[in-house]
Amino acid sequence: xxxxxxxxxxxxxxxATIKSGVMAAVSSDPRMGxxxxxxxxxxxxxxxxxxxxxxxxMEQNAxxxxxxxxxxxxxDSIKTQIEAICAQTVSCADxxxxxxxxxxxxxxxxxxxxPLGRRDSIDANEAAANSDLPGPxxxxxxxxxxxxxxxxxxxxxxxxxxxxTIGQAQCGTFKDRIYNETxxxxxxxTSLRANCPRSGxxxxxxxxxxTTANTFDNAYYTNLVSQKGLLxxxxxxxxxDTTDNTVRNFASNPAAFSSAFTxxxxxxxxxxxxxxxxxxxxxxxxxVNS
Ligand code: HEM
Ligand SMILES: [Ca+2]
Ligand SMILES: [Ca+2]
Numbered sequence: 693x694x695x696x697x698x699x700x701x702x703x704x705x706x707x708a709t710i711k712s713g714v715m716a717a718v719s720s721d722p723r724m725g726x727x728x729x730x731x732x733x734x735x736x737x738x739x740x741x742x743x744x745x746x747x748x749x750m751e752q753n754a755x756x757x758x759x760x761x762x763x764x765x766x767x768d769s770i771k772t773q774i775e776a777i778c779a780q781t782v783s784c785a786d787x788x789x790x791x792x793x794x795x796x797x798x799x800x801x802x803x804x805x806x807p808l809g810r811r812d813s814i815d816a817n818e819a820a821a822n823s824d825l826p827g828p829x830x831x832x833x834x835x836x837x838x839x840x841x842x843x844x845x846x847x848x849x850x851x852x853x854x855x856x857t858i859g860q861a862q863c864g865t866f867k868d869r870i871y872n873e874t875x876x877x878x879x880x881x882t883s884l885r886a887n888c889p890r891s892g893x894x895x896x897x898x899x900x901x902x903t904t905a906n907t908f909d910n911a912y913y914t915n916l917v918s919q920k921g922l923l924x925x926x927x928x929x930x931x932x933d934t935t936d937n938t939v940r941n942f943a944s945n946p947a948a949f950s951s952a953f954t955x956x957x958x959x960x961x962x963x964x965x966x967x968x969x970x971x972x973x974x975x976x977x978x979x980v981n982s
Contacts, residue, residue, distance in 0.1 A: 694807035694965055698786075703778035710787055713770035714794040717763075722906040725795035726859025727762035732792035733855070733960065734761060735785070737842055738821045740964025742813035743784035745821075746977040754821030759895075760862065764978065767791060771977045784977035785810035789961045796957075799858055801908030804954040807962065811971035814980045828865040832928040832935060842963050844956065850929055850938045851952035852960065856900040857912040861922055863887065864894035869924045875931055877919045884922075898922060913943035 699706040718725040734757060735745040745751050746767060752758065767788055774782050786808050797803045826838040839849040867888055870881045880902065887896045899905035900922050901912050912926075916939050921927035930939040942949040975981055 693967065694809045694962065696805045696807055698808035699778075699782060703774070703781045705777055706774060706782045706786075707790060709773050709777065710770055710790045711794050713766065713773060714791050715798055717766045718795060718798040722799065723859055724763060724766060725799045725906075725908075726855075726900075728766065728788070728795040729792045729855055730859065731761055731763045731767070732788050733852070734821070734825060735788055736960050736963045737824050737838075739813060739815075739817055740966065741785050741789055741810055741961055742964070742966050742971060743788060743810075743974065743977060744813040744816040746784055746788065747813075747816045747980065748978045750816035750818050751821045752816075754818045754825070756825040756827060757821060763791075767977050771974075775975065780973045780975060782973070783810050783812045784974050785812050785965070787977070792961075793957070796908050799906060799908040802950040802954050804958060807958065809965070809967055811966040811968075812974040812977075812980075813966065813971050826925065828861070828923040828925050829868070830925045830928070832931070832933055835925060835928065842960070844959060846935065847938055847952060848956035848959055850935050851942070851949065851956045853926065853929060854910065854912045854942065854949060854953055856922070856926055857904070857910070858906060858908055859900050860897040860905070861900055862894060863889075863896045863898065866898065866922050866924070867894070869922075869927070873924065873927075875919055875927055876921075880920045900926075910942055910946045910949040913939050913949065917943050 735741055735743060738744055738751055770787055771784060790806050793804060793806050826835050835849055836846050869876060870884045870888060871890060884898055902915060902920055903911045915921060916927060916930040929935045972981055
């Protein structure tokens with residue numbers, strides 16, 4: 693049973709320390725806010741929000757993670773600061789969950805209260821990372837299944853995909869879409885081709901939100917309505933199908949998006965937490981205690 697007041701007596705400065713660490717990291721590199729939010733998602737979808745993704749090797753080598761996850765150093769350095777004030781008290785899983793919230797806030801998005809008390813795993817699961825994380829070529833029903841497997845509804849899936857209002861993706865993840873798909877704005881596709889050639893250049897970056905890459909707003913959905921979703925898995929949410937109305941609602945009503953996003957983030961943060969005597973409080977987020 694998680695609780696927002698979990699560290700109120702055991703580590704009064706925990707939340708403020710995480711916030712200032714995230715603020716500093718995001719002000720020197722705005723994309724870091726996106727990277728920390730994604731790191732939390734990739735943690736929670738693989739054996740729950742237990743910091744398994746932070747352990748060196750293992751899950752980090754899985755296809756959706758390798759060469760694309762960022763932010764490990766930021767979490768490690770916040771953990772070092774927190775260990776100095778409250779020894780072996782605050783879990784890496786909680787630090788990452790709060791850092792994801794603070795990242796959204798740092799980029800202008802909504803805030804919410806984070807339930808706390810997660811403990812850290814003593815293992816990680818590369819195979820589960822490969823099977824449970826959806827990929828950029830997923831269909832709408834693939835996405836719905838991946839999220840329902842974690843207890844999340846279709847509306848949660850559409851709202852959480854709005855995280856693609858910030859951050860970047862590598863050419864290899866959207867190449868097929870910009871050369872071969874027809875439900876894409878022509879000018880948008882043409883401009884992306886300049887930095888993402890048919891052959892090679894797989895690592896070059898494009899903004900997931902072509903309008904406001906460093907602002908957490910609802911522009912992701914207005915982009916989808918104008919066929920400017922970057923990933924195939926983005927545009928499937930608005931493609932004459934069952935999720936079109938939700939996308940239209942979030943595009944025209946920022947408050948509806950904020951409310952659905954914060955609700956869904958709390959649900960995602962509550963996936964299979966380790967509590968009580970399960971797992972451990974790691975001393976260093978990148979390795980289990982010896
Ligand atoms: C719906 C299924 C999803 C798919 C298929 C998906 C896929 C992807 C892919 C392929 C990238 C680019 C990675 C790269 O090229 O290095 C990406 C980036 C990103 N994703 Fe997702 N994603 C999904 C859902 C989510 C969710 C639920 C969140 C968070 C709540 C999220 C947050 C992000 C962020 C913030 C970035 C940019 C990261 C950065 O710039 O470092 N995504 N996603
Ligand atoms: Ca995990
Ligand atoms: Ca944006």
